[in-house]
Amino acid sequence: SKMRETRIRKTKTVCTYCGVGCSFEMWTVGRKILKVQPKPESPANGISTCVKGKFGWDFVNSPDRLTEPLIRDGDRFRMASWDEALDLIASRLREIKEKYGPDAIEFIASSKGTNEEAYLVQKLARQVFGTNNVDNSSRFCQAPATTGLWRTVGYGGDAGSISDLYVSDLILAVGTNTAESHPVIATRIKRAHKLNGQKIIVADLRMHEMARRADVFIHPRPGTDLVWINAVAKYIVDQGWQAREFIEKRVNFYDEYVKSLEPFTLEFAEKVSGVSADDIRKIATMIHEAKSMAVIWAMGVTQHQAGSDTSTALSNLLLLTGNYGRPGTGGYPLRGHNNVQGASDFGAMSAYLPGYQSVSDEKARKKIEEYWKCQIPDKPGYDNNTCLEAINSDRIRAMYVVGEELVETGSDSEYIRKQLEKLDFLVVEDMFLSETAKYADVVLPAAASVEKEGTFVNTERRIQRIYRVMEPLGNSRPDWQIIQDVANRLGAGWNYRHPSEIMQEVSKIAPIFAGVSYERLEGFGSLQWPVSDGGKDTPLLYTDRFNFPDGKARFYPLKYSPPLTVDQEFDLHLNNGRILEHFHEGNETYRSPGLKEKVPGTFVEVSPELAAERGLKDGDLVRITSKWGSIKVRVLVTDRVSGKELYMPMNSGGDSAVNNLTSRLMDPTAHTPAYKELPVKMEKIEGG
Numbered sequence: 001s002k003m004r005e006t007r008i009r010k011t012k013t014v015c016t017y018c019g020v021g022c023s024f025e026m027w028t029v030g031r032k033i034l035k036v037q038p039k040p041e042s043p044a045n046g047i048s049t050c051v052k053g054k055f056g057w058d059f060v061n062s063p064d065r066l067t068e069p070l071i072r073d074g075d076r077f078r079m080a081s082w083d084e085a086l087d088l089i090a091s092r093l094r095e096i097k098e099k100y101g102p103d104a105i106e107f108i109a110s111s112k113g114t115n116e117e118a119y120l121v122q123k124l125a126r127q128v129f130g131t132n133n134v135d136n137s138s139r140f141c142q143a144p145a146t147t148g149l150w151r152t153v154g155y156g157g158d159a160g161s162i163s164d165l166y167v168s169d170l171i172l173a174v175g176t177n178t179a180e181s182h183p184v185i186a187t188r189i190k191r192a193h194k195l196n197g198q199k200i201i202v203a204d205l206r207m208h209e210m211a212r213r214a215d216v217f218i219h220p221r222p223g224t225d226l227v228w229i230n231a232v233a234k235y236i237v238d239q240g241w242q243a244r245e246f247i248e249k250r251v252n253f254y255d256e257y258v259k260s261l262e263p264f265t266l267e268f269a270e271k272v273s274g275v276s277a278d279d280i281r282k283i284a285t286m287i288h289e290a291k292s293m294a295v296i297w298a299m300g301v302t303q304h305q306a307g308s309d310t311s312t313a314l315s316n317l318l319l320l321t322g323n324y325g326r327p328g329t330g331g332y333p334l335r336g337h338n339n340v341q342g343a344s345d346f347g348a349m350s351a352y353l354p355g356y357q358s359v360s361d362e363k364a365r366k367k368i369e370e371y372w373k374c375q376i377p378d379k380p381g382y383d384n385n386t387c388l389e390a391i392n393s394d395r396i397r398a399m400y401v402v403g404e405e406l407v408e409t410g411s412d413s414e415y416i417r418k419q420l421e422k423l424d425f426l427v428v429e430d431m432f433l434s435e436t437a438k439y440a441d442v443v444l445p446a447a448a449s450v451e452k453e454g455t456f457v458n459t460e461r462r463i464q465r466i467y468r469v470m471e472p473l474g475n476s477r478p479d480w481q482i483i484q485d486v487a488n489r490l491g492a493g494w495n496y497r498h499p500s501e502i503m504q505e506v507s508k509i510a511p512i513f514a515g516v517s518y519e520r521l522e523g524f525g526s527l528q529w530p531v532s533d534g535g536k537d538t539p540l541l542y543t544d545r546f547n548f549p550d551g552k553a554r555f556y557p558l559k560y561s562p563p564l565t566v567d568q569e570f571d572l573h574l575n576n577g578r579i580l581e582h583f584h585e586g587n588e589t590y591r592s593p594g595l596k597e598k599v600p601g602t603f604v605e606v607s608p609e610l611a612a613e614r615g616l617k618d619g620d621l622v623r624i625t626s627k628w629g630s631i632k633v634r635v636l637v638t639d640r641v642s643g644k645e646l647y648m649p650m651n652s653g654g655d656s657a658v659n660n661l662t663s664r665l666m667d668p669t670a671h672t673p674a675y676k677e678l679p680v681k682m683e684k685i686e687g688g
């Protein structure tokens with residue numbers, strides 16, 4: 001009805017930006033969002049949120065929202081009905097499958113969508129098409145951390161809860177700009193630092209807020225973290241400070257690990273990483289003296305060719321010092337998107353079925369095959385990143401992309417654009433005509449998180465419900481309904497009336513979700529996986545056993561391989577990451593005027609010494625060139641960066657986006673792009 005709505009509704013939802021998973025009540029009248037009100041019972045955040053959760057919602061009512069399906073018509077799109085668009089998708093995908101086989105299609109689930117939607121995307125890939133070509137954007141961020149944890153402790157998630165970080169004696173923060181990327185976690189740590197005598201060690205390239213607050217700040221050479229971490233471990237062993245009893249009872253392969261540490265002397269560490277022997281001794285001593293240490297890390301570690309190995313080195317160090325299984329200990333890879341954890345947990349990964357059951361695990365696969373009445377290949381498929389290379393050999397012919405801005409957030413945008421152009425068929429579900437959607441054959445308008453129900457998993461493995469705050473805009477639809485419609489046009493016969501029924505199915509086939517149900521997640525209720533049949537959840541992992549058959553953790557020996565570094569021509573190192581006000585490419589935050597006004601566009605941070613040497617001042621226009629691309633961008637002179645290191649926010653304005661410069665180098669195990677290994681040159685554009 002057109003009757004004016006005047007009643008204020010208060011609906012519980014969860015932030016769709018970072019992995020902290022702040023929950024709150026959203027106060028609305030119709031589509032108008034009046035305010036966001038966190039509650040004391042909000043499990044991850046209490047009464048805190050950051051500026052994005054509070055003011056970053058205007059995109060929901062942006063005039064740029066897609067409200068009708070679009071079908072490509074030459075160089076343009078024309079509006080189409082849902083029936084026409086879905087029929088076209090079904091017939092083209094069927095054709096491609098019949099002609100080239102099921103592995104010719106790649107499916108990408110959204111890390112911002114719900115768990116239930118990620119689950120349906122991988123079910124569409126595996127059950128309806130018969131391929132493991134499915135993934136989500138964890139490939140671009142924390143997949144190496146997950147690899148490191150799988151190698152050593154067994155679960156690819158944070159060891160404990162966010163609240164446990166408050167009781168840590170010592171926080172080791174490596175390659176994480178926590179105050180801007182995970183603001184509410186930073187708030188907890190800052191409070192513990194001030195009130196509890198907690199100590200903080202920060203290793204990073206930039207003097208950001210956490211670095212300024214740290215008790216010890218080290219600035220290793222880019223890409224050399226593994227070296228100083230292993231040197232700290234070796235020094236601890238040399239002093240006899242290892243946690244003997246813990247290791248004996250709970251960890252395998254100690255001797256192999258100690259042997260692998262031999263090359264990592266203080267001299268070697270100083271030479272390669274630039275971290276002084278004094279600092280390494282100081283860090284080792286602080287770890288030795290701390291009753292509990294937790295390690296937090298993020299993209300500064302993972303987005304290197306050695307991302308998996310460096311993550312592994314951090315987990316090794318925690319095992320060596322007995323720092324797992326108690327409150328305030330353990331590894332915390334801080335998750336990027338609101339649901340990058342959940343999209344992985346629910347099976348949108350090329351090598352894993354829902355609940356991290358490997359596709360090569362015969363028993364798990366058979367059980368799911370029986371449940372779904374289908375056959376699933378026993379080998380991993382192409383992931384988000386390797387699928388792009390597979391387009392070259394015509395092995396990938398079509399892609400089905402749900403809410404992923406591949407062009408701007410993948411590495412080497414120019415390359416990705418070229419690859420998408422080569423596809424026979426591309427489907428994109430999104431709220432906006434993203435850079436990726438511009439290459440699509442069919443674009444389907446997706447509902448926003450506040451327009452649907454479902455669940456997210458935050459960085460501490462916490463499953464939380466979102467409730468419908470308002471109706472989907474125009475003719476947009478929730479992704480889970482769209483995916484079901486596509487599957488059913490291909491004969492799947494799915495009949496989910498509500499996301500809770502999808503969750504019910506997951507609880508039957510994925511043991512870590514055995515006791516998860518919507519009833520148990522009512523309101524601000526939440527559960528941290530693994531959740532037993534009876535509904536007991538796990539705020540703290542590894543209290544009695546690690547997730548391996550014998551219950552013991554594993555030291556994982558490592559070697560050092562050097563990163564791509566600067567040379568005479570490409571003489572500057574360009575780092576990139578988040579800033580507080582924006583999220584990733586900015587498709588949502590740039591459409592939220594409050595945030596856009598604060599930080600309207602991108603810039604490059606230049607150190608005062610480099611600015612002096614090159615005659616640069618704030619606002620000057622420079623050209624930055626790598627081996628892979630070139631951009632123009634404005635200078636911001638700041639002592640957050642030093643020497644010949646530059647920094648750019650990863651969110652962009654199109655042509656000046658940092659991913660026009662990044663390369664196709666990747667971590668050999670996790671296939672995560674080495675976004676942070678980026679030698680560039682910089683020239684001033686006179687009169688620019």
Ligand code: SF4
Pocket residue numbers: 015016017018019020021022045049050051052053054182183184185
């Ligand atoms: Fe919380 Fe992260 Fe959202 Fe900020 S962006 S409100 S810290 S979930």
